[in-house]
Structures are given as structure tokens and as C-alpha cells.
Amino acid sequence: MHWQLPRSIAGSHQLAPLLTKGHTVKMYNSPSGSNPKKVRMYCAEKGIDLELAHVSFGKEEHRSDNFKSTINSLARLPVLELDDGTMIAESVAICRYLEELHPEPPLFGNTPLERAQVEMWSRRMEMEVTVNISNILRHTSPFFATTVVQVPEFADASRKTALQRFEWLNDELGDKTYLLGDRLTFADINGYAGFVMMSQVELEFDPKLTNLIRWYDNLASRPSAEA
Numbered sequence: 001m002h003w004q005l006p007r008s009i010a011g012s013h014q015l016a017p018l019l020t021k022g023h024t025v026k027m028y029n030s031p032s033g034s035n036p037k038k039v040r041m042y043c044a045e046k047g048i049d050l051e052l053a054h055v056s057f058g059k060e061e062h063r064s065d066n067f068k069s070t071i072n073s074l075a076r077l078p079v080l081e082l083d084d085g086t087m088i089a090e091s092v093a094i095c096r097y098l099e100e101l102h103p104e105p106p107l108f109g110n111t112p113l114e115r116a117q118v119e120m121w122s123r124r125m126e127m128e129v130t131v132n133i134s135n136i137l138r139h140t141s142p143f144f145a146t147t148v149v150q151v152p153e154f155a156d157a158s159r160k161t162a163l164q165r166f167e168w169l170n171d172e173l174g175d176k177t178y179l180l181g182d183r184l185t186f187a188d189i190n191g192y193a194g195f196v197m198m199s200q201v202e203l204e205f206d207p208k209l210t211n212l213i214r215w216y217d218n219l220a221s222r223p224s225a226e227a
């Protein structure tokens with residue numbers, strides 16, 4: 001079942017439950033990149049229809065003056081556009097907004113404790129684990145040469161840190177199916193999407209990290225991972 005933002009709710013910014021069908025949410029998107037994927041996967045899990053407006057990284061459309069002045073001054077994707085033209089950038093902010101409007105099934109936790117645990121793991125995955133993958137890319141790829149002050153030594157250090165964090169995460173996961181136990185949350189999606197850039201930086205999981213590989217393969221097998 002798919003749900004859409006009702007025009008009146010989107011337009012007035014009320015945080016009312018999203019309960020009308022047949023209305024699509026527009027997102028500026030690229031098929032590559034972990035952050036757009038994060039939102040696509042989240043929406044697939046929630047049954048939220050996304051209208052994807054393609055922005056070409058290859059043509060650097062996101063760096064155009066028009067994009068920066070009308071969509072996201074930071075020249076990044078994804079960006080959600082509401083019916084009244086309001087733009088919401090930052091993948092986590094987008095998912096949180098959609099969660100408020102479309103609470104079922106809950107992916108940000110049901111209770112104060114669960115919500116804190118989702119936040120804890122979401123931040124750990126993004127800021128302790130997968131940030132290292134994006135830092136390798138950002139500090140080595142010619143694509144970022146004009147926008148990042150590239151420090152190759154930092155890329156090397158990030159590679160080492162990434163491998164350490166993979167071991168840490170493997171131990172933390174133990175025999176759990178998901179980060180919080182037996183139920184998928186946004187923290188899993190946030191982490192999984194961050195790992196999709198690994199092949200671009202020639203990083204692989206050490207085969208001995210069986211808990212991490214089991215967790216990753218399980219997420220990769222969900223239909224939402226194709227989004």
C-alpha cells in the first residue's frame with residue numbers, strides 16, 4: 001500500500017499523520033550516492049511513493065548556480081521538495097519528516113528508549129563507521145578535487161579507521177539480526193546505505209567478520225535495497 005503527502009498538510013507544514021493515498025513526494029535524486037539511497041530505501045520500507053527528479057552528478061548539475069540558489073546551497077543530494085516549494089535537505093532530516101507524517105511501520109523507535117537507541121546507532125553508523133568510507137572517496141576522487149581540500153594522508157588514515165570500525169561493529173552486532181535486535185530500524189538503513197560506496201574505494205569486509213557480513217547480506221536481500 002502506498003501513501004502520499006496530502007497537499008494541505010505539505011503546504012501548511014502541519015505535523016499530521018500522512019493518511020491519504022495517491023500523492024507523490026518529490027525528491028531530487030541521483031542513482032549513485034549513499035544519501036539518496038538511504039531515503040529511497042527508507043521510503044521503500046515505508047511504502048511511500050517518491051517522484052525522483054534526476055540530477056546528474058556526471059554533468060555536475062548539482063553544482064550549478066541554479067541548483068544552489070533554488071534547491072540546496074550546499075550542492076548536495078538528496079533534497080525533498082514540498083508542494084509549496086519548501087526544500088528539505090539532509091537525508092536524516094528528510095526521513096524524520098516523513099516518519100512524522102507516516103508513522104507506520106515505525107522505523108525510528110516506539111518508546112523513548114527505542115528512539116534513543118535508534119539515534120545512538122544511527123549516529124554511530126554514520127559518524128563512526130561509514131564516514132570513513134566517504135572520506136576515502138572525498139579525499140581521493142577527481143570528482144571532489146574542486147570542492148574538497150584533498151589530503152591523501154587523511155584518506156589513508158580513514159581506510160585504517162574504517163577497517164578498525166568494521167571489527168568493532170562486528171563485535172557489537174554479535175548474533176543480532178539488526179542493530180537493535182530483531183526489528184529493522186532507520187539505524188540499519190543509515191548504515192547499510194553508507195556501505196554501498198565501499199566498492200568505489202576498493203574496501204571489502206574481512207571474511208572473518210561473519211556477524212557484519214551476515215547483517216549486511218540480510219539487508220542487501222531486502223527488496224528495499226534495490227530502491
Ligand SMILES: N[C@@H](CCC(=O)N[C@@H](CS)C(=O)NCC(=O)O)C(=O)O
Pocket residue numbers: 032033034035036062075076077078089090091092147
Ligand atoms: N549530510 C548530507 C550529505 C549529502 C551528500 O553528501 N550527498 C552526496 C551524495 S551521497 C552528494 O550530493 N555529493 C555531491 C558532491 O559532494 O558534489 C545528507 O545526509 O544528505
